[in-house]
Amino acid sequence: GEPIYHALRQVYVALQARLESDLTVRERADLQRVARRELESLIERSVPDGPVATLLGKIEGGLDHWLTFVGEPAVSPTNNAAENALREPVVLRKIIGTLRNDRGMFVHETVLSLLATWRQQGRNPYEELRRV
Known part of the structure; x- marks a missing residue:
């Protein structure tokens, strides 16, 4: 679980840093695609059943929603x-x-x-x- 946490944190911090600059709609869309690929690579990890597998399932289940804040500036990355x-x-x-x-x-x-x-x-x- 710890490597997944670190990978997620790294993606989030990198996105936040990149989003501080004034990005065009196209740049935001490109950034969102890259971040989605990173999440997809996390999901593809083979883990036995348990809490980590559950976490990866939740990431996969929300894949269409986790990165909305990248493409939509008005959407907050947190709740x-x-x-x-x-x-x-x-x-x-x-x-x-x-x-x-x-x-x-x-x-x-x-x-x-x-x-x-x-x-x-x-x-x-x-x-x-x-x-x-």
Whole structure:
């Protein structure tokens, strides 16, 4: 597993360094193809069943998605924003007992989704809630 980790890290660091420059659409597409070939070479490694084989299966299963950030500048290479967005709702769900039933969860998820969407759109969530 360690060699695979190091190879993945090397690919990621190289991509990040290359993406710091202002690349054309064509250069990004070429870079994405090269990185995909590197991931494919990792997947082709022969490993016995176990956690490493599972990891390689996950890499293979997401091959069409892992490198989206290379071709699309607006896409983040990590899911940190999504993780941070989920942190508050998860804590609230654990604290507030009424969210343990399906109806409470549905209402909670819907309201939080609306609030987050309005914030991302630069709209005032309080005013939008009043309007709705």
